[in-house]
Amino acid sequence: MSKKKVKLNILGLSYSQTQSGAYALVLAEEEGERRIPIIIGGVEAQSIAIKLEGLEPPRPLTHDLFLNFSKAFNIDIIEVIIYKLEEGIFYSELVCIKDGQELRIDSRTSDAVALSLRFNCPIYTYEAIIDSAGIVLDTNTENEVEIDTEEKSTEGGESKYSTLPIEELNKLLEEAISKEDYEKASEIRDEIQKRSAS
Secondary structure (H helix, E strand, C coil), rough: CCCCCCEEEEEEECCCCCCCCCEEEEEEEEEEEEEEEEECCCCHHHHHHHHHHHHCCCCCHHHHHHHHHHHHHCCEEEEEEEEEEEEEEEEEEEEEEHHHHEEEEEEEEHHHHHHHHHCCCEEEHHHHHHHHHHHHHHHHHHHHHHHHCCCCCCCCCCCCCCCCHHHHHHHHHHHHCCCCCCHHHHHHHHHHHHHHHH
């Protein structure tokens, strides 16, 4: 197996077309066209989406707690490596540093990606894994991934928040975050951003 490391970036999340209640996390090689779709659970997808959307939960979620715990004991995650693909399952490890010593901890890939966002560390895989699991999306499919990631608008293409005044939107955004309804919060936040851009 080729041990050449390939850096991956998070391209987005979409509802899984194959498994109900699951999501597809799409990772893209930094210097190339290949993508790796990984099926993950709803809780992990929410944890990843919250960081991607820049939302701050009122109380720490599990991955935030892990970050706080690690920092309290001077443990830092310096990188995530997706090191094995077996029977359709991706295996990952967290490369950690404590007191100058390197430690490797086995992890589910969904948790590893959620933690990489919190520790602001890179995600890698090996050339052999991306060779066997990577797919090249054509432009239309890639747009679909981005549209799915949004999951924001009603069937007419208009956001259901498009008629509300900005003051009302800001109030609704605060309420959604305090109730930990992050899907709603990200929809409202997108509508606010759309207005500030126009």
